[in-house]
């Protein structure tokens with residue numbers, strides 16, 4: 401397997417065969433990403449994926465921010481293989497294992513202690529939405545309050561608690577039951593809302609929660625909204641949100657499930673703002689090579705859980721601990737990765753600005769930070785055409801936003817210079833083709 405692909409020479413991928421294929425015949429209609437990327441993938445390495453026919457694709461999606469360290473990062477794969485062949489225990493509920501101890505020690509040493517964070521580490525079920533459920537339960541238990549403040553365009557997951565704080569109307573409709581005890585405040589920049597205006601609207605929601613329901617238990621937010629359209633909040637607004645949470649006795653929950661683990665340029669997305677969230681949620685990339693894993697970090701003084709009060713069979717998957725430990729060891733003991741995200745983020749920015757400039761009158765704009773950036777199209781149909789044209793040219797890239805109007809660039813953080821530049825060249829070509 402080689403990642404020195406022949407990307408621009410590959411034939412255009414064809415759609416899957418008709419209704420006779422097993423996916424169409426048997427898999428639930430709920431399947432989604434496979435509709436945007438109709439190939440049968442077989443292997444992957446770094447920022448390249450290959451389908452079963454050997455066609456190469458540059459991956460600017462990275463499993464929605466899961467394979468930040470690249471597909472099949474060799475050192476992580478080796479650590480997992482050695483653990484398995486050495487007879488390491490794979491499943492252990494939440495019993496102590498050497499793999500969990502090694503992870504906790506590495507996480508404490510590499511992430512928590514250098515940032516002066518006393519936070520405890522809770523292992524919920526391995527998905528992001530489960531971490532959100534745990535955080536909401538804990539905030540309600542700590543404060544004795546019910547209402548949670550969420551933001552317009554926010555995305556936190558599909559289970560009922562997480563869905564209640566998720567904005568997307570279509571996703572909410574899927575609940576089939578009311579999703580109560582949530583108040584929505586406007587995210588900075590939504591509907592052209594300026595920083596002060598958005599903060600005042602938040603204060604108002606906090607006051608209403610006090611008048612009507614004894615106050616807010618928590619404010620939950622993404623510092624960069626992923627599914628909501630790559631909206632990167634300003635440090636000023638983030639500090640304003642944190643101040644208001646404290647003033648009103650609400651816990652601040654930062655959902656760093658998509659924007660965390662270096663995606664924004666720092667390990668946590670809130671670091672440049674200098675805020676100290678009470679609860680931080682990680683999933684996706686924390687599992688290293690895409691192993692399912694989630695974490696809830698909460699302050700020790702809030703650790704009022706009874707043993708087993710947020711239980712689950714898969715809280716602490718040892719292969720994920722092994723991969724996660726390797727990831728922290730190899731990528732976070734120094735700032736090499738963070739610096740390369742800054743460099744690559746600047747390359748992406750420049751390329752996107754060039755695309756905007758090349759098509760004046762098309763109402764394109766650039767958003768995001770780090771390696772989480774987006775090309776917003778005033779016309780959602782144009783974004784859809786760009787996504788398809790990119791796919792036809794061998795680039796896996798997703799769209800997000802209320803109307804899927806933002807083409808979202810999230811390559812693996814370790815993408816090579818060559819792959820990054822070729823991916824951006826394909827995207828520029830796709831934008832041109834979609835417009836002309």
Ligand code: PMP
Nearest residue numbers: 527528529555556557626657658
């Ligand atoms: N929070 C954020 C910010 C997310 O982006 C996602 C997933 N896209 C989730 C929560 C839910 O994670 P999961 O899909 O693993 O349940």
